[in-house]
Amino acid sequence: xxxxxxxxxxxxxxxxxxxxxxxxxxxxxxxxxxxxxxxxxxxxxxxxxxxxxxxxxxxxxxxxxxxxxxxxxxxxxxxxxxxxxxxxxxxxxxxxxxxxxxxxxxxxxxxxxxxxxxxxxxxxxxxxxxxxxxxxxxxxxxxxxxxxxxxxxxxxxxxxxxxxxxxxxxxxxxxxxxxxxxxxxxxxxxxxxxxxxxxxxxxxxxxxxxxxxxxxxxxxxxxxxxxxxxxxxxxxxxxxxxxxxxxxxxxxxxxxxxxxxxxxxxxxxxxxxxxxxxxxxxxxxxxxxxxxxxxxxxxxx
Numbered sequence: 001x002x003x004x005x006x007x008x009x010x011x012x013x014x015x016x017x018x019x020x021x022x023x024x025x026x027x028x029x030x031x032x033x034x035x036x037x038x039x040x041x042x043x044x045x046x047x048x049x050x051x052x053x054x055x056x057x058x059x060x061x062x063x064x065x066x067x068x069x070x071x072x073x074x075x076x077x078x079x080x081x082x083x084x085x086x087x088x089x090x091x092x093x094x095x096x097x098x099x100x101x102x103x104x105x106x107x108x109x110x111x112x113x114x115x116x117x118x119x120x121x122x123x124x125x126x127x128x129x130x131x132x133x134x135x136x137x138x139x140x141x142x143x144x145x146x147x148x149x150x151x152x153x154x155x156x157x158x159x160x161x162x163x164x165x166x167x168x169x170x171x172x173x174x175x176x177x178x179x180x181x182x183x184x185x186x187x188x189x190x191x192x193x194x195x196x197x198x199x200x201x202x203x204x205x206x207x208x209x210x211x212x213x214x215x216x217x218x219x220x221x222x223x224x225x226x227x228x229x230x231x232x233x234x235x236x237x238x239x240x241x242x243x244x245x246x247x248x249x250x251x252x253x254x255x256x257x258x259x260x261x262x263x264x265x266x267x268x269x270x271x272x273x274x275x276x277x278x279x280x281x282x283x284x285x286x287x288x289x290x291x292x293x294x295x296x297x298x299x300x301x
Contacts, residue, residue: 002127004029004030004120004123004124004127005029005030005031006030006031007030007031007051007052007123007126007127008030008031008032008033008048008049008050008051008052009026009030009031009032009033009050009051009052009053009054009119009123010032010033010034010035010041010044010045010048010050010052010053010054011023011026011032011033011034011035011054012034012035012036012037012038012040012041012053012054012055012056012059012064012067013034013036013054013055013056013059013085014036014037014056014059014060015056016036018056018085019034019036021110022054022085022110022115025110025112025115025116026054026115026116026119028116029116029119029120029123030051030052030119030123033048033050037059037060037061037062038059038061038062038063038064038066038067038070039061039062041053041067042067042070045071045076045077045080050080051080051081051123051126051127052080052081052082052083052119052122052123052126053071053080053081053082053083054083054085054115054119055067055068055082055083055084055085055102056084056085056086057084057085057086057087057093057097058087064084065096065097065100066100068082068084068097068100068101068102069100069101069287069290070287071101072100072101072283072287073283073284073286073287073288074280074283078216078283079126079129079216080126081103081104081122081123081125081126082101082102082103083102083103083104083105083106083118083119083122084097084102084104084105084106085105085106085108085110086105086106086107086108087107087108088107089105089107094183098176098177098179098180099176099290099291100290101287103122104118104121104122106118129216137149137152137153139213139214141191141194141195141214142194142195142198142214143198144198144202144212144213144214144220145211145212145213145214146213146214147213147214147215147216147221149211149213150211150213150215150221150223150275151275151276153211154211154213154223154275155274155275157209157211157223157225158223158225158267158273158274158275158278160225161225161226162267162270162271162272165268165270166225166226167226167227167228167229167266167267167268168223168224168225168226168227168266168267168278169223169224169227169228169229169231169232169264169265169266169267170221170222170223170224170264170265170266170275170278170279170281170282171221171222171223171224171232171235171236171262171263171264171282172215172219172220172221172222172262172263172264172279172282172283172285172286173201173219173220173221173222173236173239173260173261173262174217174218174219174220174260174261174262174286174292175193175197175218175243175254175258175259175260175261176218176258176259176260176261176291176292177254177255177257177258177259178190178193178194178217178218178258179217180255180257181193181255189253192253193218193253193254193258194214194217194218196246196252196253196254197218197220197243197254198212198214198220200239200242200243200246201220201222201239201242201243203242204235204238204239204242205222207224207225207227209225209226210222210223210224210225210227211223219286221279221282222235227266228266228268229264229266232264232266233264236262236264239262240260240262240293240295243260243295244260244295244296244297245297247295247297248296248297256294257294258294258295259291259292259293259294259295260292260293260294260295261286261289261292261293262286263281263282263283263285263286263289264282264285265277265278265279265281265282265285266278
């Protein structure tokens with residue numbers, strides 16, 4: 001497991017003085033690179049892996065929020081934590097950061113110790129997450145399978161469907177709003193909410209070949225062998241109704257403000273899509289649905 005001083009941070013800000021200030025602070029704990037625009041940052045990411053992006057919200061051509069959404073829509077970059085630098089921490093700005101896929105934020109004028117501490121926390125989490133991805137198939141928080149399992153083992157299920165001319169679907173589900181729980185009630189309550197979501201989703205998956213994996217946070221990928229797109233959409237609706245019923249139950253651990261987002265990618269036996277391609281379609285579609293739907297109780301599916 002690598003140390004924080006071996007990590008690489010990309011600072012993205014169109015203001016050169018601010019860039020230099022952020023780099024001067026963060027260089028005490030890790031290696032830093034810089035980009036003066038969103039496009040320059042994308043060009044850098046295409047060649048160089050990074051462990052954290054420190055991102056200004058207000059930039060010309062493409063805002064930090066738009067850049068963050070595009071990063072989250074790219075399967076190669078989706079797991080990089082993003083620390084926003086913002087001049088305002090009004091509720092609407094915070095909400096916009098979470099919806100875009102941000103991991104945390106610091107307020108301008110930046111306090112050096114706060115920036116260092118929040119960057120260190122995100123880097124530590126990234127190091128642990130990377131270690132889990134490479135060494136384990138089981139998510140310790142939910143007991144579900146991990147993305148490592150998904151990419152290594154579910155690929156075999158897809159190949160089986162392809163050679164037998166059967167449909168295959170990948171479903172991505174995200175429960176937006178867990179970040180608010182972490183912020184206002186603490187990570188313990190946020191983790192309890194993720195565990196509750198995982199139990200509800202797994203309770204709807206009755207096919208022995210289908211697998212549900214926790215990708216990150218409250219984002220879950222579900223493989224559905226021998227299920228076409230229409231059947232997959234029906235399953236997503238079934239999960240949404242089950243989540244709504246749980247949300248309005250007496251034992252819920254979720255706030256009414258959470259939102260349900262889902263996307264699906266399907267292929268038939270002769271399409272030849274890889275699992276990476278299907279996941280990429282799901283991630284892009286999920287990112288396009290920036291808000292999601294508020295849950296409501298429905299009849300059991």
